[in-house]
């Protein structure tokens with residue numbers, strides 16, 4: 190440990206998932222640790238990401254579930270939804286969780302600064318509100334990311350849009366929402382608002398949402414959006430947003446395809462960027478890439494020997510559990526003498542569309558690129574529960590196998606509980622599961638997941654079949 194020539198052994202900039210895990214662990218090892226957080230403890234995930242988003246997903250499914258229950262004999266009268274009641278409950282839970290993050294840090298002995306920190310040099314930080322400077326032997330950058338929007342020059346009127354930061358604070362439901370983008374956030378919120386009964390339009394520049402996911406998953410989710418009543422406009426972007434006077438909806442969006450849409454809320458879900466503006470990375474000599482991400486090696490170490498970075502700010506895989514694991518590995522390596530680094534392969538992930546996506550490993554396209562020929566097993570079926578409730582949605586399951594040794598390279602699912610199922614498949618993937626391992630696993634009947642272990646026939650593309 191340092192001889193306390195510095196104020197802190199470790200100073201963490203950012204109180205999100207990765208920063209908090211690293212700070213708490215380092216402090217529990219006996220190190221003197223400080224954390225600066227300019228907004229609220231918990232970061233994107235707890236305050237304006239995964240947690241409130243999942244509550245909104247839950248809120249949006251009840252209406253459909255109540256309607257579907259009729260097929261099972263239930264009658265529900267006078268059903269209504271009150272956004273204020275839900276929002277208050279959601280924010281109370283977010284507050285509770287943020288408080289837990291705060292207390293856990295305090296209990297571990299971490300000194301908390303509720304203000305912004307910026308580099309003065311590689312060992313010195315200025316705390317913006319108090320004007321104090323602190324020095325630290327080691328510094329961890331864990332400042333996360335922020336929603337990105339084009340400039341007003343690029344899209345006049347873009348200032349009328351909200352982002353995923355504001356979407357959790359709508360006091361009333363929109364009358365008509367338009368969502369720009371076709372990634373995780375756009376797809377999830379399109380389903381949320383459609384599920385809450387809001388006329389919803391999604392405008393995506395590509396042909397099918399969720400670029401980067403397996404092609405079959407993309408098709409299933411794309412069609413699922415339309416089945417949920419979302420108007421999906423493809424091959425178009427916003428070209429201008431005009432604020433209208435008088436009666437009717439307050440905004441008119443002119444699209445690049447010549448069409449226009451009127452609405453009262455516009456959600457720009459066009460991606461996120463690392464939060465490094467004004468961080469003073471130059472003063473510390475920390476190298477950023479063209480996107481503003483902190484460049485790190487596999488140990489999350491920057492080009493400056495005493496500075497590390499974890500989580501979304503590094504633009505590796507922008508997921509909460511990844512940031513936590515990176516922060517954990519950093520702390521154990523540097524403060525417990527247990528060197529390890531996080532393996533970014535086979536990370537299970539979900540998109541909380543309705544039905545949801547669960548995926549782990551390579552897509553079919555990635556697998557073909559890496560290994561040439563691959564064996565595909567896939568199935569699409571209406572789950573048993575839907576037989577009586579009028580829900581026509583289908584489950585998609587797909588397993589991608591390397592022929593040489595029958596190793597499973599990827600598993601993809603779209604369907605109810607896909608996230609829960611794929612989490613468990615993620616364990617098997619880490620153990621190097623093969624297709625014969627799936628085959629000798631006994632089915633659990635009746636379940637949706639049993640289909641994963643009963644697929645026996647290789648899928649043959651139509652053109653060669």
Ligand code: NDP
Nearest residue numbers: 370371372373374375394395400458459460461507539540
């Ligand atoms: P994504 O990068 O997933 O999607 C951005 C979308 O915006 C893409 O569809 C992209 O199109 C489109 N886009 C980008 N630039 C433009 C532009 N100039 N004009 C028009 N369209 C544009 O970002 P998100 O904001 O949805 O999510 C950010 C990250 O947060 C995710 O990648 C994920 O890591 C994480 N996240 C995870 C969640 C989960 O685990 N369930 C939930 C929410 C977020 P194109 O496809 O053509 O590039």
